[in-house]
Amino acid sequence: MAAVPTLLVLDAEPLPRLGRLTGRVRVLHADASTLAELLPSADVLLVWDTASHAVRAAWPGEGPRPRWVHTASAGVDHLLCPELVASDTVVTNARGIFDEPVAEYVAALVLAMAKDLPRTCEFQGRGQWRPRENQRVAGTRAVVVGSGPVGRAITRTLKALGITTALVGRVPHTGIHGPDELDRLLARADWVIAAAPLTEQTYGMFDIRRFGVMQPSARFVNVGRGGLVVEEALVRALRSRWIAGAALDGFATEPLPSDSPLWQVPGLLVSPHMGGDTVGRHDELGAQFVELFERWAAGRPLKNVVDKERGYVPGR
Amino acid sequence: MAAVPTLLVLDAEPLPRLGRLTGRVRVLHADASTLAELLPSADVLLVWDTASHAVRAAWPGEGPRPRWVHTASAGVDHLLCPELVASDTVVTNARGIFDEPVAEYVAALVLAMAKDLPRTCEFQGRGQWRPRENQRVAGTRAVVVGSGPVGRAITRTLKALGITTALVGRVPHTGIHGPDELDRLLARADWVIAAAPLTEQTYGMFDIRRFGVMQPSARFVNVGRGGLVVEEALVRALRSRWIAGAALDGFATEPLPSDSPLWQVPGLLVSPHMGGDTVGRHDELGAQFVELFERWAAGRPLKNVVDKERGYVPGR
Numbered sequence: 001m002a003a004v005p006t007l008l009v010l011d012a013e014p015l016p017r018l019g020r021l022t023g024r025v026r027v028l029h030a031d032a033s034t035l036a037e038l039l040p041s042a043d044v045l046l047v048w049d050t051a052s053h054a055v056r057a058a059w060p061g062e063g064p065r066p067r068w069v070h071t072a073s074a075g076v077d078h079l080l081c082p083e084l085v086a087s088d089t090v091v092t093n094a095r096g097i098f099d100e101p102v103a104e105y106v107a108a109l110v111l112a113m114a115k116d117l118p119r120t121c122e123f124q125g126r127g128q129w130r131p132r133e134n135q136r137v138a139g140t141r142a143v144v145v146g147s148g149p150v151g152r153a154i155t156r157t158l159k160a161l162g163i164t165t166a167l168v169g170r171v172p173h174t175g176i177h178g179p180d181e182l183d184r185l186l187a188r189a190d191w192v193i194a195a196a197p198l199t200e201q202t203y204g205m206f207d208i209r210r211f212g213v214m215q216p217s218a219r220f221v222n223v224g225r226g227g228l229v230v231e232e233a234l235v236r237a238l239r240s241r242w243i244a245g246a247a248l249d250g251f252a253t254e255p256l257p258s259d260s261p262l263w264q265v266p267g268l269l270v271s272p273h274m275g276g277d278t279v280g281r282h283d284e285l286g287a288q289f290v291e292l293f294e295r296w297a298a299g300r301p302l303k304n305v306v307d308k309e310r311g312y313v314p315g316r
Numbered sequence: 317m318a319a320v321p322t323l324l325v326l327d328a329e330p331l332p333r334l335g336r337l338t339g340r341v342r343v344l345h346a347d348a349s350t351l352a353e354l355l356p357s358a359d360v361l362l363v364w365d366t367a368s369h370a371v372r373a374a375w376p377g378e379g380p381r382p383r384w385v386h387t388a389s390a391g392v393d394h395l396l397c398p399e400l401v402a403s404d405t406v407v408t409n410a411r412g413i414f415d416e417p418v419a420e421y422v423a424a425l426v427l428a429m430a431k432d433l434p435r436t437c438e439f440q441g442r443g444q445w446r447p448r449e450n451q452r453v454a455g456t457r458a459v460v461v462g463s464g465p466v467g468r469a470i471t472r473t474l475k476a477l478g479i480t481t482a483l484v485g486r487v488p489h490t491g492i493h494g495p496d497e498l499d500r501l502l503a504r505a506d507w508v509i510a511a512a513p514l515t516e517q518t519y520g521m522f523d524i525r526r527f528g529v530m531q532p533s534a535r536f537v538n539v540g541r542g543g544l545v546v547e548e549a550l551v552r553a554l555r556s557r558w559i560a561g562a563a564l565d566g567f568a569t570e571p572l573p574s575d576s577p578l579w580q581v582p583g584l585l586v587s588p589h590m591g592g593d594t595v596g597r598h599d600e601l602g603a604q605f606v607e608l609f610e611r612w613a614a615g616r617p618l619k620n621v622v623d624k625e626r627g628y629v630p631g632r
Contacts, residue, residue: 100452100454101450101452104427104430104431104452104453104454104477105431105450107423107427107477108424108427108428108430108431108433109433111420111423111424111427111428112424112427112428112433114420114424115420115421115424115591117424117425117428117433117434117437118433118437120585120586120587120588120590121433121434121437121438121585122437122441123588124579124585124586125438125441127574127575127576127579127580128574129570129571129572129574129588130588131588131589131590131593132588132590132593133590133593133594133595134417134421134590134591134593134594134595135594135595136416136417136420136594136595136596137420138416138420157477160476160477161420161423161473161476161477254445255445256445258443258444258445259443260443263440263443264443269436269437269440270436270440271436272436272439272445272446272447273447274436274447274448274449274450275431275450277447277448277449277450278449278450278451278452279449279450279451279452280452281449
């Protein structure tokens with residue numbers, strides 16, 4: 001290790017606040033076009049631009065490379081190319097920062113759909129007074145798919161609103177249903193919330209068969225990666241009224257192209273991947289990285305270490 | 317009393333389900349045009365059309381009149397003309413039915429504003445991908461004005477979302493602040509929720525001075541009667557950015573005329589008085605009336621009896 005390690009930041013605005021590391025690290029800045037060139041000289045890579053897939057493309061197959069990669073996101077699917085998975089580079093994520101914000105966002109989407117707020121906004125835009133009946137959320141049933149900290153936070157928040165919740169994870173556990181029980185739970189759910197990491201196992205899991213299992217009154221929410229959902233299947237399910245509504249905060253292609261048919265599907269709320277983007281998160285994400293960096297520099301064990309084979313941070 | 321009492325219903329669709337009273341009551345139906353003519357022959361008036369102000373206009377100054385008036389609403393301001401207040405006719409309301417539904421509606425409005433959902437719907441309508449920062453609600457402060465069952469239910473629901481709440485009532489009490497403390501609380505609130513009955517004391521209480529006390533980041537929600545708010549003052553406060561946003565579910569004039577300037581005020585969500593209109597409420601309201609009728613017919617004391625001088629059901 002050099003006396004002063006080199007930290008390479010894949011930049012996004014606003015830049016991370018790294019003042020506490022002054023003098024203890026040499027900071028280089030990269031964008032997608034310079035990342036490949038700078039990677040071999042870095043000890044640590046901070047993926048601050050979490051919308052970028054540049055790491056996948058730029059990660060060196062051999063030779064010098066960062067020993068540690070931290071991403072300021074919960075998801076790590078945008079990083080994990082086979083070469084990074086196979087290497088001994090440690091990957092950490094921003095576990096913990098987005099749990100409560102995303103849970104609040106889910107509560108907002110669920111309540112907005114129950115109270116038909118998107119149509120209220122539409123009617124307002126046209127100056128039309130159209131009182132309608134709305135639905136109670138207390139007493140309804142939700143299935144939350146993804147038993148990590150985000151899914152668990154969603155479950156807590158929905159419970160606080162009087163919603164009965166079931167949590168589904170990769171492996172059954174106390175309070176967590178296994179994948180075998182998913183279809184049975186989907187068939188009874190008023191709300192289906194997708195909050196699983198995007199892995200080989202979860203890619204496209206919400207397909208036409210699964211929308212077919214849901215109740216006609218069910219509504220679907222995705223606050224995970226867009227790849228969890230077969231988008232054409234969701235559109236078909238909504239147009240055929242197999243389910244009553246949906247809200248997506250993640251898409252296969254982001255930004256969603258302006259000519260995407262998804263913008264105009266009746267009953268679909270399109271949210272531009274902003275559920276976790278709360279005021280103040282940059283400071284929290286920066287502070288989290290600084291704390292991890294201090295552990296790393298002191299030779300202490302890192303936290304939030306991703307199981308690269310599985311594609312998420314295991315454990316509770 | 318006649319052997320079989322006469323029940324006059326001021327009708328609205330769908331009609332109340334009164335099957336359990338078959339043979340025990342003679343039912344007459346009125347609309348606004350026939351109410352005055354039929355009132356003298358009724359023992360009981362059920363105000364099922366709660367948007368109507370016909371009772372005020374039709375209530376007889378003297379002579380025979382119903383001994384009991386029940387309204388399928390929480391508010392009673394649409395009934396209480398001086399002649400009815402002065403008479404010995406008992407007035408009851410639908411206390412209890414709307415508490416939790418309105419509390420959920422407030423949660424939906426608060427979360428929608430924190431997460432900027434109305435603008436997300438606007439951007440969706442234009443096919444525009446515009447991620448923005450959103451706000452946490454946990455850790456914010458709300459003042460709920462109105463310490464009746466609706467206000468208390470709102471307080472419980474907001475607390476469940478991690479919001480610190482203060483409840484303001486007509487008289488200070490354990491857990492309830494008096495009117496003297498209102499301005500101090502308004503000055504610190506992120507959310508100001510109006511849920512008081514409309515009385516002489518509360519009419520126009522949210523005026524330009526009170527909006528001036530609030531923080532520039534504050535948002536205002538009215539789920540009470542429109543008369544609580546000086547609408548022009550709210551518009552001025554929003555246009556001058558004295559406060560950050562507002563949502564109204566009640567208006568001085570309903571339906572809100574299509575040429576009202578309120579439809580287009582930036583930062584104002586116009587909801588067509590539907591917060592309490594949950595699926596299934598007609599059955600609950602009908603069952604509540606039948607239960608009260610059975611008490612009345614048996615000579616037992618009624619519940620939900622309005623203090624006509626004060627304009628609401630007193631007590632906790």
